[in-house]
Amino acid sequence: MFDLMRLFAQVVEEQSFTVVARKLEISQPAVSNQMRALEEKLGVKLIYRKGKGFALTQEGEIFYRHTKHMLDAWSDLIQEIGNSERVMSGKIHIGASHIPGEYLLPTYLASFRVLYPDITFKLTIGDSLEIAEKVLAHEVDFAVVGAVFDTEKLTSEYWLKDELALLVAKDHPLSSEHNTNLHTLQAYPMVLRETGSGHRRAFEEALVKRGLDFNNFNVVLEVGSTEGVKNSVRSGLGYSFLSRHAIVHGEKLGLVELTVDDFKIERSFYLLTRRNKSLSGIAEECYRYLSNQKPDQITV
Numbered sequence: 001m002f003d004l005m006r007l008f009a010q011v012v013e014e015q016s017f018t019v020v021a022r023k024l025e026i027s028q029p030a031v032s033n034q035m036r037a038l039e040e041k042l043g044v045k046l047i048y049r050k051g052k053g054f055a056l057t058q059e060g061e062i063f064y065r066h067t068k069h070m071l072d073a074w075s076d077l078i079q080e081i082g083n084s085e086r087v088m089s090g091k092i093h094i095g096a097s098h099i100p101g102e103y104l105l106p107t108y109l110a111s112f113r114v115l116y117p118d119i120t121f122k123l124t125i126g127d128s129l130e131i132a133e134k135v136l137a138h139e140v141d142f143a144v145v146g147a148v149f150d151t152e153k154l155t156s157e158y159w160l161k162d163e164l165a166l167l168v169a170k171d172h173p174l175s176s177e178h179n180t181n182l183h184t185l186q187a188y189p190m191v192l193r194e195t196g197s198g199h200r201r202a203f204e205e206a207l208v209k210r211g212l213d214f215n216n217f218n219v220v221l222e223v224g225s226t227e228g229v230k231n232s233v234r235s236g237l238g239y240s241f242l243s244r245h246a247i248v249h250g251e252k253l254g255l256v257e258l259t260v261d262d263f264k265i266e267r268s269f270y271l272l273t274r275r276n277k278s279l280s281g282i283a284e285e286c287y288r289y290l291s292n293q294k295p296d297q298i299t300v
Contacts, residue, residue, distance in 0.1 A: 004038040005067045008046065011035065012064050014137075015053060023139070075278060089118035092283050095134045095143035097198055098226045099162065099243045100269050101125035105144060105290075112289050119282055127224075128198040135272050141283035143272040144290070146198025156270040157291060164203060164241040164265035167233050167255045174239070179259040182210060189220040189238030191229050199226070202267035203241055210263065230255070241265055 010020045011031065021028040039046050046060035056064060096105055101123060109121055124134065128145040135143050136153055148156045166185075168175050174188070192214065193200040207213055220238050223229045226246045233240050234254045247255065271291055273279065279287060 001041070004034060004041070006071060007031065007034050008038055009064065009067050009071060011047075012056065012060075023137075072277075089116075090280070090282050091120045091122060092280075092286050093122040093124065093140045094286075095124045095126070095131040095140035095145075095272075097128040097131055097143075097145045097147075097269075098125060099146060099199070099245050100144040100159075102226060103243075103245045104160075104269075108290055108293060109286075112286055115289075116282070116285070119286075127194060127196040128201075129196040132272060135274060138274070141279055142287050144269055145272050146267055146269055147201055148268075148270055149272055151275075153275055154272060155275040156272050159269045159271050159290070159293075162267050162269060163244050164199065164267070165244055165247060166239060166258045166260050167230075167242050167247060168239045168258060169234055169236045170254050170256055171236065172239065172256070174258060175256045177258060179261060181261040182212065182263055185239065185260070186217050188218065190217045191221045191223060191232045191238040191240040192219050193226070193229060194222050194224045198267060198269075199243065202265055206263065206265045 007020070007024075010023075011017060014020050014023075017031045017035075018028050021031045024031075035047065042059075042063070044059040044063075045057050046063055047054045047056055094105065094109075102125065105123065109123070113119055113121075124131070124140055126134070128147040128149075131140070131143045131145050132147075132149045132154060134140045135149075144159060145156075146162070150156050166180070172188075174180055174184070192203075204214065207216075218238075221232055223232060226242065229240050229242060230246065230253070232238065233242075247253075247257070271287060273287070278284070
């Protein structure tokens with residue numbers, strides 16, 4: 001019965017049989033059949049068709065409310081049992097934006113696994129907005145992202161700082177300069193991260209403070225990953241601003257860093273969880289471990 005209740009709650013929250021079927025990797029008719037089976041067990045109608053979608057009956061609203069209470073209580077019970085026994089095994093699914101996912105988390109997860117060798121991980125990487133949506137949809141246990149998402153259903157905890165530095169290729173016309181300025185940069189091709197990334201949002205906010213936006217620059221390429229930006233800069237497509245965490249020993253990679261007069265791009269990374277929702281015992285332990293690291297020293 002609990003499985004049917006979980007499925008019902010997912011259908012109500014997603015407002016789509018198709019979306020739930022895709023996430024569970026089953027067919028849409030299978031979801032519909034399960035909903036009918038639940039209604040037959042209860043002897044009442046829970047949902048009815050409304051236009052292209054559906055709505056809850058009065059009985060459906062009552063059942064959903066109690067279902068949420070019961071599922072939350074069950075989750076709390078399992079966590080307390082797990083915490084009391086300290087069974088530190090299983091898989092933790094973490095979401096991350098590109099910089100923490102590619103350059104920071106692997107080291108910390110390796111250290112954490114030394115403490116708990118029976119734990120395994122799944123790491124899903126995407127832009128900050130995409131990963132926040134996965135936290136909200138319960139597709140990951142928690143996440144590390146480059147933007148704040150403090151909402152009714154999500155909460156962010158500061159983890160560490162980051163700074164974006166200007167990089168050009170070794171043969172770029174500006175490579176022999178120690179510093180430049182925003183006006184000069186407007187004459188040269190620029191490479192950007194894609195919309196939705198915390199990286200791009202931080203860059204955009206810094207430009208706004210100077211009365212500028214991306215329309216003032218010659219953007220020739222938008223890329224979906226930090227490595228893609230780095231390789232594009234190295235190949236001569238244009239300059240870009242990159243996280244210092246991603247450019248350690250950058251001079252060995254065919255890149256040159258320049259300072260920009262009166263312009264600094266700083267941002268932070270945050271641990272992201274669902275508000276007022278408990279993590280499993282192992283996920284909570286991993287979250288606390290990362291939270292306690294606070295590695296705020298940036299080295300280049």
